[in-house]
Amino acid sequence: MTTTLRPSGPSKQGADGARERAYDVCDNGRPVGAVVIATDPAFGAAAGVLRSLRIDASQRRRGRGTIAVLAAEEVLRGWGCVQVRVEIPADDEGAQRLAAALGYTERSRNMVKSLPQAPPELPGGLVARPLSDDEFRQWETTAVTAYAQDWIDRGVPADQALRKSEADHARLLPDGPASQGVRLHVLLHDGEAVGHIWVARHEKTPGEWTGWVYDVEVREEFRGRGYGRALMLEAEGMALAAGVDRLGLHVFAANTPALRLYESLGYETTNHNLAKPL
Numbered sequence: 001m002t003t004t005l006r007p008s009g010p011s012k013q014g015a016d017g018a019r020e021r022a023y024d025v026c027d028n029g030r031p032v033g034a035v036v037i038a039t040d041p042a043f044g045a046a047a048g049v050l051r052s053l054r055i056d057a058s059q060r061r062r063g064r065g066t067i068a069v070l071a072a073e074e075v076l077r078g079w080g081c082v083q084v085r086v087e088i089p090a091d092d093e094g095a096q097r098l099a100a101a102l103g104y105t106e107r108s109r110n111m112v113k114s115l116p117q118a119p120p121e122l123p124g125g126l127v128a129r130p131l132s133d134d135e136f137r138q139w140e141t142t143a144v145t146a147y148a149q150d151w152i153d154r155g156v157p158a159d160q161a162l163r164k165s166e167a168d169h170a171r172l173l174p175d176g177p178a179s180q181g182v183r184l185h186v187l188l189h190d191g192e193a194v195g196h197i198w199v200a201r202h203e204k205t206p207g208e209w210t211g212w213v214y215d216v217e218v219r220e221e222f223r224g225r226g227y228g229r230a231l232m233l234e235a236e237g238m239a240l241a242a243g244v245d246r247l248g249l250h251v252f253a254a255n256t257p258a259l260r261l262y263e264s265l266g267y268e269t270t271n272h273n274l275a276k277p278l
Contacts, residue, residue, distance in 0.1 A: 002028050003067040005035065005075070016041040019079065025055060025068040032059040037072045039079065042167060043160040048073075048081035048278065053095075065098055077278050082157065085275040096272060104274040107154055111267040112210065112248040119237030123226065128234045131184045131196065136177045139184075139196060143215065144169050154252060155275070172200065172214060183238045187231050194222040197231045199238040202248065211239025213249040228258075232265055 005023040012020045018041040025033035033055035040047040050072060055065050076084055086104060088095045122128065131139065144165045151161035173179045181201035186193050195218035202212035213235050218227045239247045249267070251258050 003032075003064045003071075004029075005068065005071045006031075008034065014041065017045065019045070020051070021075075023072070023075075025064060027059065027064065032056050032064060033068065035068050035072050037076055039076075039081065040085065042164045043156065044163050046080055046082045046157070047160055048076035048079070048084035050084055050086040066102065069098070069102055073276075073278055081278055083155075083275055083277050085273060088272045088274065090269045090271060099274050102276070104276045106253040106272050107275045108250055108252045108273045109269050110248060110250055110271040110273070111262055111269050112246055113236075113262075113265065113267045115211075115236050115240055115245050115247055117240075117245075119240050120233040122230055122233060126187060126189055126227075126230050128185045128187050128197075131177060131186050133177070135186060135193075135196075136184060140169075140176075147215075150252065154254070155277070181242065183242065185234055185238065187227060187234060189222075189227070194219055194225075194227045195231050197235050197238070199235050199242070199247075201242050201244060204248075209244050211235070211242060211244045211247040213247065216249075228261055229265070232261065 004026050006026050006029075008022045008024045010021075014020070018039050020036065020038035022034060022036045024031040025035055033053070035053045036051040038049045038051050039045050040049045050069065053065060053068060053072075055068070073084055085107070086099060088099060090109075144162075147168070148158070148161040148165035151164060152158050156164075173182060177184050179200075182198070183200065184198045185196065187195045187197070196215070197213065197217075198215040199211055199213055202210050204210050213232075216228070216231050216235070218231065236247060239245075248270075249262065251262060253259075
């Protein structure tokens with residue numbers, strides 16, 4: 001058996017500079033599946049993405065998926081990539097096993113919750129309101145750097161992490177707090193700001209909208225008092241006010257306290273995001 005990759009179309013390059021190409025997975029020259037690889041526009045040209053992998057049902061359990069992934073990684077090395085990531089649905093146990101066997105580790109996961117019809121009430125003594133212009137400017141001065149550092153702490157090269165953080169903030173907040181579909185609230189206890197949350201409408205697929213928690217943080221001196229849970233309850237109300245009944249988020253896998261909080265609030269994992277150095 002000789003399993004190889006054969007280009008099934010030309011190399012494409014988007015307006016953002018990202019490169020993509022599809023390949024047939026071949027057994028002795030005969031197509032038995034397909035794989036699509038790309039560079040990641042969020043992290044830059046040195047970050048690869050395994051966009052999809054398919055092996056025909058009759059050809060599975062023969063090692064072809066393993067060889068296809070290894071061959072795809074070799075192509076990405078040739079493109080100058082130093083790492084590769086892949087997103088795997090939570091219910092695809094076979095793909096998760098394959099990725100683990102090939103040295104991929106979970107970096108983060110996406111989670112989602114179906115919201116109740118009525119917004120939950122905040123605990124007594126807590127209120128929330130939109131950030132003022134001054135509060136937004138103060139938040140913005142540290143938000144880009146802090147988000148980049150989150151990625152750096154998880155093995156992403158500093159230049160890639162900063163690129164992603166800057167690009168995400170520019171894309172999601174083109175008009176600051178006045179950006180369409182964006183809500184930024186501060187949580188107050190007895191009039192003192194204890195944390196903030198950023199929620200926006202997110203088009204998961206064309207025409208399918210959900211709410212998305214882009215940032216949630218409790219000030220360090222107020223942590224461990226239940227304010228994180230209160231902020232997430234406020235996020236539910238913000239999403240319902242925006243006309244959506246599902247709320248999603250991204251959480252780093254090593255952030256065990258956050259994972260436990262989200263699970264206790266009824267969030268379920270939809271996708272695992274894994275990565276591997278090349």
